[in-house]
Amino acid sequence: MLRISQVNTPDEAGTATVDSPRPAAAAGGQGPAPTFATKPTPAPQDAENGLGSNHAAAILPWVTEEFRFHSVLDIACADGEAVRMLQEADYEAHGIDLAPDCNLPNIKTGDVFSMNYEENYFDLVLCCNFLHEIAPARVPQILAEIDRISNSYVMITMPSSEKGQQMVQPVAWWCDRIQDLGWRFRLLREDPETGQVAMFCERPNSLASQVLPLLDAQNEAAAATNNPPSPSTINESIAVVDQALRAFDGDDAAEGFRHITSLADSLLGCGQNLQTIHPIFSRIVTAMETGATTELIALLRHELRPALEQI
Known part of the structure; x- marks a missing residue:
């Protein structure tokens, strides 16, 4: 941008x-x-x-x-x-x-x-x-x-x-x-x-207050790039989504949230990637804030994971 x-x-x-x-x-x-x-x-x-x-x-x-x-x-x-x-x-x-x-x-x-x-x-x-x-x-x-x-x-x-x-x-x-x-x-x-x-x-x-501090920790060059994430980053991110889903399935919400934070840190700094991932993360953060765990799991499984597979 x-x-x-x-x-x-x-x-x-x-x-x-x-x-x-x-x-x-x-x-x-x-x-x-x-x-x-x-x-x-x-x-x-x-x-x-x-x-x-x-x-x-x-x-x-x-x-x-x-x-x-x-x-x-x-x-x-x-x-x-x-x-x-x-x-x-x-x-x-x-x-x-x-x-x-x-x-x-x-x-x-x-x-x-x-x-x-x-x-x-x-x-x-x-x-x-x-x-x-x-x-x-x-x-x-x-x-x-x-x-x-x-x-x-x-x-x-x-x-x-x-x-x-x-x-x-x-x-x-x-x-x-x-x-x-x-x-x-x-x-x-x-x-x-x-x-x-x-x-x-x-x-x-x-x-912004939830996700941007994660981006600020990244170096300027990585945060400013308009290149999509590498295939290895995508595969790792899909694996993290699966880990978060397993944590929520096991009633360990805190562990699930930690995986989501890790995912935001690695993904949201990629400028081109924002066009598909960022709107989904908006709803994920809202679900986290409101404690809507069922909606959060659905967003991870049915929206974020498929979006990652298509990048």
Whole structure:
């Protein structure tokens, strides 16, 4: 995958600014991220719109520098510019809108209050300059839907003022609604000049917090490669899946979890491999978190093992 680089970066307080130099690694380290071959031109800024008319596309350079992810959903994707940029960079990017103005793969016309996506599927959900238009009474509903489909990160932007008028709800109100879900803020910034608010949140017990520390322990070259794992690695991984299944069959869940951790460590650093393995691991981690052992065994036996055999 590629990285969309050099538009936003954390400042000394850990917030994002625009048109700054390339950022250093995020606090805690997410390991190497993919890079864009050429710098995309962000939409022009103005006092009314903050980041310009295409907010999702404008914030992508900072997000892709700082956080590792693969599957992305842009809610209210409009012309699909952010989806296009991500797809061209080899991310699995989707978009949904009541009336999308684009012709791209994975773009859906639909109701954002009830999105027909698999639970915990997306590593990152983008919701840029849209939520502030939702009636306050319906905000918990759409946030709950975003929480349902995300497994790690949520990026929200909105203006704190529109044409000189205060937004319906202040930033503090939005922070309370977001924290009601248990999300942790990785970025919270209100630009005093443009009035643009940016919130980058991480879900509790996110897939990223479970799996990415394993990847960070790998060396940079191995984690950055786009080559598929070798046949010997695949055979060893299938053997580890079988060991995990035997452990679960013997009611030794702790041993089964150790085998899954070992498997993640050896497999998930292979960039090309992510396209088939990563979504399955998203559901495996969810099953581990919820104690859904029967579902976990089914994922290992009927999805992960066959996927490994096909690589």
